[in-house]
Amino acid sequence: MNTKNTIQKEEKTQKNESLHIVAKEQKPTEVVQKSPEVKKEEVFKMIEGFKPEPLTAEERIQRIPLFEELSKRFKHLKEKSNDLKLFKAGNDKTNAKITFQNSQGFNFEIKNSHVIERLTKEAQEELDILLAEANAEILAFEM
Incomplete structure (x- = not known):
């Protein structure tokens, strides 16, 4: 046999051997059900790992201006919301007027009661959203 034929036979043998891979049979693994108490404990342990370090006295003092x-x-948003409610309560729908004024002194006046009602409704909704956000920030604030 010549060398070329020997090399080709070896390559064929290697290819055939690689094709004869025996698949091993795996047994199904049992799923262990954990009790709710164990699951709860594991979750609490995981949360503890993400718990921030407590603030020092100096860090708390530095946060006071932010809280203020x-x-x-x-307080400002609450005051404006109350002012708007008083405006709505005192509106007789005949002599009401809303004036917009920009920083350059240009004025825009509205006297139509339907437009005023829609504007005050939208303004109250926006103030309620801003008040809810400010309230959530204060409640979530950590000294």
Whole structure:
């Protein structure tokens, strides 16, 4: 036999051997059901790993101005919401007027009662959203 034929036979043998792979049979694994208490404990342990470090006294003191600004914002929004409610309550729908004024002094006046009603409704909805956000920020604030 010449060398070329020997090399080709070896290659064929290697290819045939690689095709004869025996698949092993795997037995189904049993699924272990954990009790709700065990699951709860595991979740609490996982949460503990993400718990932030407690703030130092200095860090808490530095956060006071931020809390004061949040509280000023909430108070201002609450005051404006109450002002708008008073405007709506006192509106007789005949002599009401809303005036818009920009920083350059241009004025835009509205006297139509239907337009005023729609504007005040939208303004109240927006104030309610802003108040809810400010309230959530204050409640979530950590000193």
